Amino acid sequence: MAELETLVQQFQSKNQVAFKKLYDMYSRSIHGVVYNIVKDADIADEIMQDVFIKAWHKADTYSSKKGRFFTWILNIARNAAIDMTRSKAFKKSKQNLNSDYFVDSITSNDNLDSSTDAIGIKKFVTNLGQKCKEVIELLYFKGFTQKEASEELKMPIGTIKTRNRNCIQQLRDMVL
Numbered sequence: 001m002a003e004l005e006t007l008v009q010q011f012q013s014k015n016q017v018a019f020k021k022l023y024d025m026y027s028r029s030i031h032g033v034v035y036n037i038v039k040d041a042d043i044a045d046e047i048m049q050d051v052f053i054k055a056w057h058k059a060d061t062y063s064s065k066k067g068r069f070f071t072w073i074l075n076i077a078r079n080a081a082i083d084m085t086r087s088k089a090f091k092k093s094k095q096n097l098n099s100d101y102f103v104d105s106i107t108s109n110d111n112l113d114s115s116t117d118a119i120g121i122k123k124f125v126t127n128l129g130q131k132c133k134e135v136i137e138l139l140y141f142k143g144f145t146q147k148e149a150s151e152e153l154k155m156p157i158g159t160i161k162t163r164n165r166n167c168i169q170q171l172r173d174m175v176l
Helices: 002-012 016-038 041-057 069-086 088-095 103-108 112-119 130-141 146-153 157-175
Strands: none
Touching: 002 016, 016 041, 016 069, 041 069, 130 146, 130 157, 146 157
16 A cells, blocks of 8 residues: 555656556556446547546645545546536537448338348248338338328328238237
């Protein structure tokens, strides 16, 4: 324990070797805590580095009488991670995903056969009538709402709801 106290005192005296030793000791734990808050490895890396720099600059504010060094630096990290999640830039980055992630899923859902092949129910869906295939394709494979499917197929929404319920029941009966 005395060795850690000496290391922290050297850190507070701006000893770079002490900085490196403390960084090596605590960086993985700090990164883990930050990652659990932000759920993004790159952002966690950035915050962790910022935390150690902040701790370096504010080392004189640490007091062993108030608690352990690890707890002190962990609180800095936790607060920095929470601040990041509350930032507008962070919230916006989580809202707007790049369309490149969706290109494959958009193109693969154009065709009922390739979609159903991918999830292994093609043999069941192909046994349904044409009207059921249309409703199932729009609602489950293309992500249409019932209202959108109603407009696309030019049918009353009540008919879409009834067909959906009946078609799903037909699929259940085939599978069971």
